[in-house]
Amino acid sequence: MKDFLKIIIISLLIFFGIIYIEERETLVYPILGQVKIETPFDKDRIEKVVIDFNKTLIEAYEKGDAAILKGADEALKGQIDFEIAFLHAKGWSFVPRFSRLDISDVRFEDNRLKVITSEDWNIRIIDHKRQEERLKDEIYTMTYTLEKTGETWVITTIYPERGNSAKPRANG
Amino acid sequence: MNTFHRIWDFLASRRMAIALLTAASIYYLILLVFSIIASRHNADNISQTYPFLLLYLLFYINIGLCIYRWLPTLKLKLTTFPLKHGSISEHHPVFISGDKSIIVNRLRKRGYKVVDDSGERKYLVKGRYSPIGGLLFHLSLFPIFIGIVISINTRFIGETLMVDGQPFWGMPDEYLWSSAKEPDSMPKLSLSVDKIEADFWEDKQLFTKLTAIVRFPADTLKNQAIMKISDPVVFGDTYVRIAGMGYTISFEAGDKEGYLIDKGIVKLNVFAPGSEDSFSIGGLPHKVYLKVYPDYYLVDGKLNTKTFYPKNPAYYIKIVRGKLILYEGPLLASQEVKVDDFILRLPKVGYWGQVQIVRDGGARFVFAGFILMIAGLVWRFVWYRRDIMLIPGPEGGTNVIGFAEYFPKGFVEWLKKMGRK
Numbered sequence: 024m025k026d027f028l029k030i031i032i033i034s035l036l037i038f039f040g041i042i043y044i045e046e047r048e049t050l051v052y053p054i055l056g057q058v059k060i061e062t063p064f065d066k067d068r069i070e071k072v073v074i075d076f077n078k079t080l081i082e083a084y085e086k087g088d089a090a091i092l093k094g095a096d097e098a099l100k101g102q103i104d105f106e107i108a109f110l111h112a113k114g115w116s117f118v119p120r121f122s123r124l125d126i127s128d129v130r131f132e133d134n135r136l137k138v139i140t141s142e143d144w145n146i147r148i149i150d151h152k153r154q155e156e157r158l159k160d161e162i163y164t165m166t167y168t169l170e171k172t173g174e175t176w177v178i179t180t181i182y183p184e185r186g187n188s189a190k191p192r193a194n195g
Numbered sequence: 196m197n198t199f200h201r202i203w204d205f206l207a208s209r210r211m212a213i214a215l216l217t218a219a220s221i222y223y224l225i226l227l228v229f230s231i232i233a234s235r236h237n238a239d240n241i242s243q244t245y246p247f248l249l250l251y252l253l254f255y256i257n258i259g260l261c262i263y264r265w266l267p268t269l270k271l272k273l274t275t276f277p278l279k280h281g282s283i284s285e286h287h288p289v290f291i292s293g294d295k296s297i298i299v300n301r302l303r304k305r306g307y308k309v310v311d312d313s314g315e316r317k318y319l320v321k322g323r324y325s326p327i328g329g330l331l332f333h334l335s336l337f338p339i340f341i342g343i344v345i346s347i348n349t350r351f352i353g354e355t356l357m358v359d360g361q362p363f364w365g366m367p368d369e370y371l372w373s374s375a376k377e378p379d380s381m382p383k384l385s386l387s388v389d390k391i392e393a394d395f396w397e398d399k400q401l402f403t404k405l406t407a408i409v410r411f412p413a414d415t416l417k418n419q420a421i422m423k424i425s426d427p428v429v430f431g432d433t434y435v436r437i438a439g440m441g442y443t444i445s446f447e448a449g450d451k452e453g454y455l456i457d458k459g460i461v462k463l464n465v466f467a468p469g470s471e472d473s474f475s476i477g478g479l480p481h482k483v484y485l486k487v488y489p490d491y492y493l494v495d496g497k498l499n500t501k502t503f504y505p506k507n508p509a510y511y512i513k514i515v516r517g518k519l520i521l522y523e524g525p526l527l528a529s530q531e532v533k534v535d536d537f538i539l540r541l542p543k544v545g546y547w548g549q550v551q552i553v554r555d556g557g558a559r560f561v562f563a564g565f566i567l568m569i570a571g572l573v574w575r576f577v578w579y580r581r582d583i584m585l586i587p588g589p590e591g592g593t594n595v596i597g598f599a600e601y602f603p604k605g606f607v608e609w610l611k612k613m614g615r616k
Contacts, residue, residue, distance in 0.1 A: 030214040031221070038222060038246040080518075106480035106517050113536070119518075146519070163518065182484075183520050 207260035291614035328574025335567035342560030385413035439549035505544035
């Protein structure tokens with residue numbers, strides 16, 4: 024009986040010992056609540072990424088060059104480049120300005136950051152073919168998704184939450 | 196006794212087996228607690244740590260050595276009659292009036308075989324080889340172990356999304372995700388989906404039916420099968436089953452003159468209704484975000500759905516270019532929306548199926564192991580050994596003494612009953 028108890032005690036000690044060695048940061052510390060998991064991002068730096076992106080976005084529309092975009096991944100740059108080419112083909116110019124950009128929330132979900140902003144934009148749309156110009160004031164709640172590549176966070180998607188709409192019409 | 200023999204004895208002992216099983220029970224209870232309070236991923240990690248590997252190793256060493264040490268005893272059991280000579284006479288003999296030969300005939304009809312007919316005593320036995328069932332039970336753990344090792348090292352699991360009429364050739368880029376590190380290690384199979392069908396329980400998000408009629412191989416479509424959630428189609432050692440569904444949206448985008456820019460079917464994660472997903476239109480920088488209401492009706496001007504069947508679809512869509520929301524609002528399947536000089540129509544909603552492909556070379560071994568285990572248990576405990584010794588009794592009668600490995604009282608009752616016939 025004594026041998027039996029010894030075996031049980033030794034095997035439990037081995038078990039917990041190896042769990043402690045291998046899994047202490049991901050499992051043991053959080054369960055014990057002794058160590059708070061370190062925030063994986065610097066909020067100021069994230070805000071700067073988002074603001075720099077929007078500043079260079081204005082420049083990209085003006086110069087017709089998405090390559091100057093800062094803080095965006097290649098796929099997003101490609102999308103904006105495609106949009107600029109589309110506007111150019113239509114004979115449209117797109118001159119956006121933002122008067123306010125407030126970051127309301129930064130959330131860390133599944134190794135991604137979701138940055139929620141509140142933004143006021145004033146957009147001048149010029150139709151060169153029709154010689155028309157119109158102004159659009161937009162108030163957005165934007166969601167930026169950021170992913171970490173190496174040591175830097177880059178924006179992978181942008182998603183506007185509010186805006187104006189046209190009306191649908193019956194088909195045919 | 197030297198140290199080697201002590202270790203050998205301990206490794207091959209029942210005490211070791213009990214200690215290991217107790218330790219395993221405690222480990223798995225702890226693991227269960229971890230998997231509840233932490234994530235399953237962490238529990239998986241822990242289950243592959245050294246204490247567990249050591250436990251499995253010791254467990255199999257123990258079984259192997261126990262079997263090795265038990266073989267001479269087993270041989271003796273199969274060749275010894277009666278099995279317990281001492282204890283057999285401890286039973287109260289049952290006196291049966293009648294000649295030995297009559298009783299022998301009765302017992303023969305019930306599957307007993309005469310193993311010793313020398314002298315006045317007769318020995319009969321039934322279930323002589325049942326101890327082999329015990330051996331099979333323990334040996335069955337080895338194919339299970341081999342199967343698990345093969346599974347851990349070669350198991351493939353992957354998922355793809357398929358729609359009606361879509362062929363699948365098993366190419367790496369056709370998978371949504373897979374566990375394969377090398378394309379060569381993917382299963383070689385091809386199939387095509389004919390039709391995906393879903394039924395829901397009382398219009399709740401519970402399937403009463405989710406099936407896909409498939410044809411294979413994809414080039415000839417020669418064979419047909421139905422795959423279900425719980426009933427996969429088997430291709431050799433590869434199992435293909437439908438694991439989930441979602442909605443496909445047919446779209447058409449045309450320019451203002453009516454020429455088609457792009458059309459197609461997109462698989463979106465918009466099930467259950469109210470979930471939002473997006474797709475892009477070829478040749479345009481726009482992104483279409485949408486929610487689908489497959490059988491819509493209006494509640495205070497807002498879209499809702501009566502059922503999950505795509506009978507009368509409507510959408511809540513948002514067309515975005517860059518940061519600009521060009522359109523946001525409801526759209527019926529019969530309607531179209533015009534933005535930036537192009538027209539978008541979403542005429543039809545269908546189903547896509549989430550198809551899971553699993554190749555598990557070890558599953559057959561595990562299955563064979565469990566079959567062997569059940570066979571061994573049944574052999575051991577249903578056809579257990581029963582010995583009968585017949586001794587001449589007074590007045591031409593016969594004293595019958597019996598021994599059964601299990602249920603001895605019941606066996607004596609049975610002997611009495613047999614004697615009355």
